[in-house]
Amino acid sequence: MIVKVINKSGNALPAYETLHAAGMDLRAEVEAPITLKPLERTLVPTGLFIELPEGYEAQIRPRSGLAYKHGISIVNSPGTIDADYRGEIKVLLVNLSAENFVINTGERIAQMIVARHERVEWLEAYELNETSRGTGGYGHTGIG
Numbered sequence: 361m362i363v364k365v366i367n368k369s370g371n372a373l374p375a376y377e378t379l380h381a382a383g384m385d386l387r388a389e390v391e392a393p394i395t396l397k398p399l400e401r402t403l404v405p406t407g408l409f410i411e412l413p414e415g416y417e418a419q420i421r422p423r424s425g426l427a428y429k430h431g432i433s434i435v436n437s438p439g440t441i442d443a444d445y446r447g448e449i450k451v452l453l454v455n456l457s458a459e460n461f462v463i464n465t466g467e468r469i470a471q472m473i474v475a476r477h478e479r480v481e482w483l484e485a486y487e488l489n490e491t492s493r494g495t496g497g498y499g500h501t502g503i504g
């Protein structure tokens with residue numbers, strides 16, 4: 361699919377790093393390096409503005425390498441970019457490690473997955489159909 365994008369960053373457009381990658385890596389667009397202390401969070405600009413078609417969303421997800429090696433994750437993971445959003449895409453990083461983490465401009469800090477989604481109309485009811493699960497949840501099937 362083709363998606364309109366305005367790139368105000370000094371970086372190349374996000375790209376799929378491998379042939380069948382689901383996500384495109386997003387790069388930080390910051391004037392000066394940001395130091396993220398342990399348990400600190402910060403909103404990292406990307407310099408990107410997009411126009412998704414109706415019925416699509418973009419999800420902003422962590423990169424597993426940064427998560428594993430440096431404890432870097434996303435507070436609101438997966439972040440949601442709505443099709444009608446015209447602002448700058450930003451990434452809400454958090455440092456879950458015990459050490460400072462430095463974010464430099466141009467670094468790949470997260471990945472973006474574009475996905476279709478349904479739009480629901482409610483059918484208000486008094487009862488729902490029966491299932492074997494019923495109201496069971498939160499581990500009611502046990503472990504192992």
Ligand SMILES: O=c1ccn([C@H]2C[C@H](O)[C@@H](COP(=O)(O)OP(=O)(O)OP(=O)(O)O)O2)c(=O)[nH]1
Nearest residue numbers: 420436439440441442443445448449450451452
């Ligand atoms: O990681 C994110 C999450 C959101 N957004 C932008 C796009 C999204 O369409 C908008 C609103 O996001 P969301 O609905 O998650 O936030 P909210 O707290 O519900 O704000 P709003 O009341 O503006 O919807 O902010 C980002 O740039 N990055």
Ligand SMILES: [Mg+2]
Nearest residue numbers: 440441442445
């Ligand atoms: Mg919202």
